[in-house]
Amino acid sequence: MTRVFANGLRVHLLQLLRSPFDIVAMLVWPIIFASIAYYLIGTDANTRVLFTASLGAAMMMMWSQVIVGSGFALDQQRNQGTLELLVAAPVPLVTVIAPIMIASAAFGIYGLVVTLAWGRFAFGIPISIDQPAAFVLAVVAAILAIGLLGMIAASLFVLSRAASYLGVALQYPVYLASGLLVPLAILPAWLGPISWILAPTWGYRALIHAADGQSAWPQIGMCLLLSAAYVLVALPCLAWFERLARERATLRLS
Amino acid sequence: MFRRRSIEVTALSDVSFAVEPGELFGLLGPNGAGKTTSIKILTTLLLPSSGSARVLGHDPASEPTKVRPLIGYVFGGDRGLYDRLSAHDNLSYFADVYRVPARQKGRRINELLDVVGLRGRERERVETFSRGMRQRLHIARGLLHDPPVLFLDEPTIGLDPVGARELRETVSALRDAGKTILLTTHYMYEADELCGRVAVINGGRIVAEGTPASLKAGIADRTTIEIQASGVDEPLVAGIRALRGVSSVVVEEGEEAQTLFVQSSLGAQLIQPLVSLLAGVSVTAVTAREPTLEDAYVALVETT
Numbered sequence: 001m002t003r004v005f006a007n008g009l010r011v012h013l014l015q016l017l018r019s020p021f022d023i024v025a026m027l028v029w030p031i032i033f034a035s036i037a038y039y040l041i042g043t044d045a046n047t048r049v050l051f052t053a054s055l056g057a058a059m060m061m062m063w064s065q066v067i068v069g070s071g072f073a074l075d076q077q078r079n080q081g082t083l084e085l086l087v088a089a090p091v092p093l094v095t096v097i098a099p100i101m102i103a104s105a106a107f108g109i110y111g112l113v114v115t116l117a118w119g120r121f122a123f124g125i126p127i128s129i130d131q132p133a134a135f136v137l138a139v140v141a142a143i144l145a146i147g148l149l150g151m152i153a154a155s156l157f158v159l160s161r162a163a164s165y166l167g168v169a170l171q172y173p174v175y176l177a178s179g180l181l182v183p184l185a186i187l188p189a190w191l192g193p194i195s196w197i198l199a200p201t202w203g204y205r206a207l208i209h210a211a212d213g214q215s216a217w218p219q220i221g222m223c224l225l226l227s228a229a230y231v232l233v234a235l236p237c238l239a240w241f242e243r244l245a246r247e248r249a250t251l252r253l254s
Numbered sequence: 255m256f257r258r259r260s261i262e263v264t265a266l267s268d269v270s271f272a273v274e275p276g277e278l279f280g281l282l283g284p285n286g287a288g289k290t291t292s293i294k295i296l297t298t299l300l301l302p303s304s305g306s307a308r309v310l311g312h313d314p315a316s317e318p319t320k321v322r323p324l325i326g327y328v329f330g331g332d333r334g335l336y337d338r339l340s341a342h343d344n345l346s347y348f349a350d351v352y353r354v355p356a357r358q359k360g361r362r363i364n365e366l367l368d369v370v371g372l373r374g375r376e377r378e379r380v381e382t383f384s385r386g387m388r389q390r391l392h393i394a395r396g397l398l399h400d401p402p403v404l405f406l407d408e409p410t411i412g413l414d415p416v417g418a419r420e421l422r423e424t425v426s427a428l429r430d431a432g433k434t435i436l437l438t439t440h441y442m443y444e445a446d447e448l449c450g451r452v453a454v455i456n457g458g459r460i461v462a463e464g465t466p467a468s469l470k471a472g473i474a475d476r477t478t479i480e481i482q483a484s485g486v487d488e489p490l491v492a493g494i495r496a497l498r499g500v501s502s503v504v505v506e507e508g509e510e511a512q513t514l515f516v517q518s519s520l521g522a523q524l525i526q527p528l529v530s531l532l533a534g535v536s537v538t539a540v541t542a543r544e545p546t547l548e549d550a551y552v553a554l555v556e557t558t
Contacts, residue, residue, distance in 0.1 A: 004350045011339060011347045018338040081333030085395075088297050089351040090323040096351060246301045249294075 004091050008099030009106075016107050022069070026107065029064065030114040033057040038123050047125050052208055054119040054179045059204045061111030062142065063180075064171050066150035069104040071167025074157040083158070084251045093238050094231075097154050098147070105147035109139065130213030134220075138210045141223035142203025148230035149199045155237035159245045174198060199226050202238065265291040266302070266458045273436055275402075278429040280449035283436045284555055288458040289438040290329075296436070301359050309403060319409045323353065326396035328413035332388045334395070335380045337397045341367075341391050342376040345398060352399040366394035370424060386417030393424055404428065406437045410444060422448060442548035452547075454554045462554050469550040476501060477521040478549045479528065479542050481514040485535035493531055499524055502556045511538065517549060 016022045037053040077083040077100075084097045119125040129135045153170055157163035175181040177191050178200035184191065195201045206219035245251050266288045273279040281289045294300040298318035306313060312320040328334075334424055335344050338420055344361045354362055367373040370390035380388060387410060396404060406425065410418040417440075424449055429435055439445055445452050446466045453463040486505065491514075494503050498519035506513040518524045522542045529540065 003356060007347050007350045011336065011343065014343070015336060015338050079333075080335070081329065081331075082336065082489055084299055085327065085334055085348070086351065088322055088325075088327055089348075090319065090353050090399075091351055125295070243301070246299060249300055251299055 004095045005099055008096055009103050012100050012103035013106065015073075016069070016103060022107070026061075026065070026110050027114060030057065030061050030111045031118050033060050033064075033117045034118045035122070038119065038125075043100045046129075047102065048212075050119065050123065050125045051211065054115050054125060055211065056204055057129060058108075058112040058115040059142065059178070059200050059207070060175050060180045061115060062105055062108030062146050062203070063109040063174055063178075063195065063200050065111060066101055066105045066146050067153060067170045067174070068071065068167040070101050070105065070154055070162070071157055071164040073100050073104065074163040075161075078161065078163070078252060081252065086156075087242060087245070087251055093158070093242055094151070094235055097158070097238065098151055101150040101154055102143065102147040105143040108143065108146070112139065129209045129211045131216065134216045135207065135210035138203065138206035138216050138220055138223075141206060141220045141227075142199065145199030145203060145223040145227045145230070148227045148234065151234040152230055152237055155234060155241040158238065159241040159248070159250055161250050174200060177201075178204065180204060192214050197226065197229075198222060199230070264458055266305075267462055268459070269455065270454050271460060271463060273434060276429075276432050277433050277451065278425070278435040278437060278449050280445040280452035281436060281440070281455055282452055283438075283455035283553055284440075287455045289455055290407055291458075292455070293407050293436065293438060294327075297325055297405050298322060299387050300408050307511065316383055317340055320498075323399065324403055326399070326401040328396035328404065328406050328409055330389065330408035332385050332412070334392055337381040338379060340377050340379055341383070344380060345394060347375075348395045349398045352389055354383075354398055362400075362448045366397055368390060369397070370394045371420070377515065386413050386418075386420070388421055389417065389421060390424070392454050393421070397428075402434060404435045406434050406435060408438055408440065410439065410441065417423070418444075436461060440471075442546065446547040454551060456555050462550075463553055466547045469554070471545055473517070473545045473553050475519050476517045476545055476553070477519075477524075477542050477547070478512075478545055479516045479518065479522075479524060479540065481516065481528065481532070481537060482511050482539040483514060483532060484511045486512050486532070488512060489558060490531070490535070497524065497527055497531070502553055504552055504556075515549070515552065517545070517553060 032247040034054055034057040037057040038050055041049060041053050074083065077086065087093060089096065116127050120127055156166060160166055176187065177194045178198045179195060180200055185197055202219045206216045206223060209216035209219055269288065269292060281292060283289050291300065291547065295302050296309055296314055298314040298321050301315050309321045310324050314321045319356055342363065349359045349363060367376050370393055372387060372390060380391065393409065410421050413421060422444060425435065429448065437449065449466060451465050452469065453460050491505055494500060494516060499518045500516060501519065502517045504515040516528065525540055525542065529537065
């Protein structure tokens, strides 16, 4: 099982790294996201506030990469006929779908680096991380949690022939509900509980805390806890949507 | 107003056939006849709305996890592979996905690269491969876990004649090695060469089943007259159909000429009335021959 997962991660990362479209998109998206965030806050704001905004932009990148990237990846698998072969394989579907999500989230590291570099060189925002080790762990925990949150959506992607469109549609609700685009404090109170069950909320907070020198362990812990919860939700969802896809003949485009 | 209208199509109806262990069984039929639907039900990829199937005693609908390790599924065309990865990376990943034990993986991949003649090319990306090479890689992928049952869905479609012949040799070797194979194909000579028994499926129903020889025997009283011509139009074809003794007429449109296949119980006696009827068009060759499996297939599909 571990071998399937590890090799799957390698295969899907290679697929992404060898796709000129994905490479260019990942270069352009962070620049756009980061620029919007900086201009929204005001380029004359405190550099610490701007750095925090750039971490939010990086987290948005990571979520976009998971939800849109994996939607496209599933559509591509459906189009190239490999989705059928993965579904017809003897291993549980989760072991072949999870690596697609985690690879997409890990590819988001590239977005994090580009976002921070763009902020540094275009807007002069210093990259200041007080606890580098905790920051790296926060990134890893965020990747895992965001990737596994994407897996719940991926169960729907297995069924739908319009996975990439669904992925695009799911971007902004999570940006908003996680407080990445605007602070949660200015949003309706009922969004609070929703934000608690979303991995980007805790991933973002973990990055900020590690960068500011505060303890990031509670936020990292929440990422790991949510990861486990997402797996528990994703497993029955995948089984249910796989059965529906077999009923409705949607595992292949034609 | 925005409600999507769904159309229900019965893809298969009353289809029943059995494939014996070690047998190479052919499922023949025109596009949309239900061949791929049958294979997808048997490979656990589709759930039938009614009826049942068994693969080595297991139900693909309710016991997919028991069926999947026992089967290999190979389809035609250039899909089913990760193009941006090398052939070796593709096989390595699918070996893990199909639970090939780690200790056997490397040896198994090398064995199969030898079987399909891709040894030495395994580090190249699949996107640089010809269609024939992709198809052979596809076969290797389907055999990684050494399944006792193989489903080959039009494996030679789109291959050049040499590639198709090589692939037929591979399939023939698999049959000789004792694999149970269900093959779908449009190419009747392929079915005739490879299959012990065939079933002809049309409109979701099986219209004939037996050995290729028995299907041919069903039209043994007929002769096929092949006419190379150009300028044959629909009214003229209708005129040929109306001739006494003609049981079927099929026109194949080539780039420069048309080929008419006229089946008749009158044998060579029909040549003279045919030539008279075709007096106004250019005819370059007329030959009469014994019926082939393709003739039997055409007769079955046309009459059902």
